[in-house]
């Protein structure tokens with residue numbers, strides 16, 4: 001297979017990003033440029049991402065960011081093999097901006113268009129960085145996603161677990177807000193937790209011990225709210241207690257998914273656990289997952305934080321992988337607010353493994369997937 005050079009565009013949440021990546025499956029690939037403009041400061045006063053502000057900021061910045069990505073890569077648009085853009089799931093206004101721009105560039109430069117599922121882009125990042133072989137177990141933990149999946153191949157996913165309410169990053173953000181910390185809450189909680197007493201506040205571990213690998217964080221958030229309302233808290237201790245509860249939940253749920261992965265892929269002797277998403281930047285969580293993986297005979301691959309959080313290099317790489325399989329899209333393809341990677345398994349047997357149809361129903365109430 002020939003190496004492909006792909007321009008990637010990401011606008012599904014609050015990062016406006018463009019990147020150029022060159023490579024071929026299974027990776028690793030070469031990141032020629034990776035330009036990210038974080039809109040964090042625009043949204044911080046509101047305590048969360050405001051969709052209208054995000055869409056407007058994408059419109060204002062995207063052209064210059066694409067230009068910067070091409071300049072830095074020292075590759076002209078005419079030299080691209082394809083243009084890839086996130087087509088969902090995400091905030092619809094932002095996705096529209098990126099996808100429409102990609103369509104215009106593809107049309108103008110006579111290049112093929114590749115519509116990328118944002119979750120697939122996160123899922124395949126460990127191939128861009130480390131050339132991780134299929135199949136692998138993926139734990140995707142960010143502000144919008146919280147999933148455990150078996151990744152069999154491009155477009156082939158086996159759903160093991162998902163959150164029935166909040167995503168884990170969302171739980172960090174909500175707990176931080178209750179404790180009077182700024183948005184996004186994860187980094188603040190992590191640094192306070194480092195000097196706090198994790199056993200001071202008794203917090204629940206929702207779903208622990210369940211046979212499924214699903215997550216739930218709303219009970220944890222409610223418990224934090226009750227504590228904050230009923231007493232003057234020691235913020236460091238609350239942060240440490242909260243983080244310890246989250247770690248217990250994540251490791252327990254990942255442990256359950258490891259058993260499912262083992263039974264699905266018994267032939268894989270030393271499988272990989274890939275962790276992606278902004279929450280994977282948390283050192284205590286990384287260490288706990290490393291310990292669990294070592295105990296269970298999995299090798300852990302966690303891309304560097306810059307590639308764990310939203311970026312366009314992962315979108316360009318997903319474009320490389322899909323492009324090599326001839327999976328191009330027509331300009332008629334539309335943006336999707338919801339686009340599950342694997343459709344919910346109606347029989348509960350864990351046998352669903354295709355990339356879900358665009359807009360295929362999902363029971364999740366999350367904002368992103």
Ligand code: KG4
Nearest residue numbers: 142143144169184185186187278279282309
């Ligand atoms: O992947 P990301 O940048 O954006 C999406 O949500 O897609 O993830 C952002 C989330 C936020 O909820 C933030 O609080 C959380 O990741 N986060 C962390 C840490 N750094 C970011 N959570 C825990 N510990 C951290 N160090």
Ligand code: ZN
Nearest residue numbers: 122142309310
């Ligand atoms: Zn993301």
